[in-house]
Amino acid sequence: MNNLAPLRLGWTIYVHVPFCVAKCSYCDFYSHRADPAERLAYGEALRRHLAALPADPGGDGRPPASLFFGGGTPSLLPPSMLVGLVGTVAERFGMPAEVTVEANPGTVSPDDLATWVAGGIRRLSFGAQAFQGRLLHLLGRCHDQAAIGQAVAMAQQAGIEDINLDLIYGIPGQTLEDWRESLQAAVALAPTHLSLYNLKLEVGTPLERQAAAGHVALCPEEDEVAMYEWACAYLAAHGFDQYELSNFARPGYQCRHNLNYWRRGDYLGIGSGAASNWGHYRWTWCLDSRRYSQAWQQGEACALPSMLGGGSNDNVLRSSGGAERPAGVGPAQTVEMIDDFEALAPEVAAGEAIFLGLRRMVGVDLTAVAAEYQVVPSVLTRWQREAEKLRQQGWVTWDGRHLTLTPKAYLLSNEIMERFLP
Incomplete structure (x- = not known):
């Protein structure tokens, strides 16, 4: 089979916004509540970080293939600030072909959407998760079933055609009929993309503690298998191509951000808790949004890890499989801003490429x-x-x-x- 797409799609940018209205019971991502002032300070730190990146990270003039705002709930940033971040990326590198914002139903308005569309945001990913009130309540979600349909309709009316819905199967108390109902309701909203995730009870989350105490009954494994197999068949019959184990898209709507990740492509993470992968190197910015914001406000932060070597005149990250060594810029304080840094041996990086690619x-x-x-x-x-x-x-x-x-x-x-x- 010689029709494989190239291993590399180009490089991408991921921006992490760790703010939520409330923490979901199953979530172990870095996220928390924040008041408006903290959100504004963090958004300004993101802008400074993006503006400080090397103008040509790949060393070959490529703009980022995608820009993805994840969280948390990125839609909690003021619309003008979110659009301003898109503008910073476009001015620095050129406009990405795909700009995605994760949002929760109930956190967007027609005015927000109009601002986003005018600013180049043309893809939304809504965290629907389920269409049953009792399951949404168990998951700690802040929306109801009606809000999902309302959010999708508002986005479509605003001119956003490319819409993903996240759904979860294997929720305690979820039946196969519940799952079928959720899939059918989701498809009826005419999204272009669906992401289906098997619930994992992460240690220390409220839902995991409930399960450990016997307060909720786990979904039987055979039911999870039936849910997944039914979803694959149902979505195929309704025009969705399965291009990854958990992801289904209508023709032409595969997510570039996801594709780059599964190809173990190069990406730069921006923001507190954001991970980066470049060649044989990967790192994660500190899991402290206040410290992150303060460092940028005080001029003590830099855009790339200084421990990679190099200086202000050597600030280009070389792309591809990692044969080149990336160079960092900025003061030594960057070391304090990194919670995790790894330089991978070729065999380790290659093994990861196979692991991800087989998905x-x-x-x-x-x-x-x-x-x-x-x-x-x-x-x-x-x-x-x-x-x-x-x-x-x-x-x-x-x-x-x-x-x-x-x-x-x-x-x-x-x-x-x-x-x-x-």
């Missing part, structure tokens, strides 16, 4: 990955042997070069993909 329906070309990450021949040989074992067990299709999961492997994908990690 895509088109799979991965093992020979191409080996060349991209410059791994030693023995590593490729080990991958090929593992692929052949999995083929004989019926978990993958494998032609000596190109590897894809079979449908029976979808719900056991992590187990299988981990075999390609060092």
